[in-house]
Amino acid sequence: DARVTQTPRHKVTEMGQEVTMRCQPILGHNTVFWYRQTMMQGLELLAYFRNRAPLDDSGMPKDRFSAEMPDATLATLKIQPSEPRDSAVYFCASGLPDREAFFGQGTRLTVV
């Protein structure tokens, strides 16, 4: 049962702390997306990768967010330092270029 796996599922942290979210894409998928979802903004694309190379990260606040793919089985999204406005659900999705994207269950981040 292939699925996108995200860890942690929930994270509560204090303002100023570093947060790292991890995503294991479905094996064989070469496109990976990071989205942030809030009630106010909906699903915002933060960054996406093709064959581990970043194609577009214009949706990310560059001063505090970074996204990487150390290898084909792992994508990471880091926030340093975190702020209360970063509280949201962060989704990772993976897919093949001509197919639909599959979403992980998300990481619910609360920054207090």
Next chain:
Amino acid sequence: GQNIDQPTEMTATEGAIVQINCTYQTSGFNGLFWYQQHAGEAPTFLSYNVLDGLEEKGRFSSFLSRSKGYSYLLLKELQMKDSASYLCAVRDNDYKLSFGAGTTVTVRA
């Protein structure tokens, strides 16, 4: 960039039909997707259109007109479990996938 518009909310009765419209403007088009998202869960794929016309999958159908920048998702024989948010998404020529704000559908008995 991409601009994707869909209604915020719709309400319908169990057993009825609801049509959710989506209009888009994009710098390059390479497919339109519909996803369903129940509260507290991840979006799940419903349908995909890349050519003009209607795609049917059971109770759900999706239509695309590329010249008009328009799509709709048709939900037939509504069931209570269809109460969810429905997200329209557009893929551009760089395979960037962007989403509309979503339409919350409430099905009433």
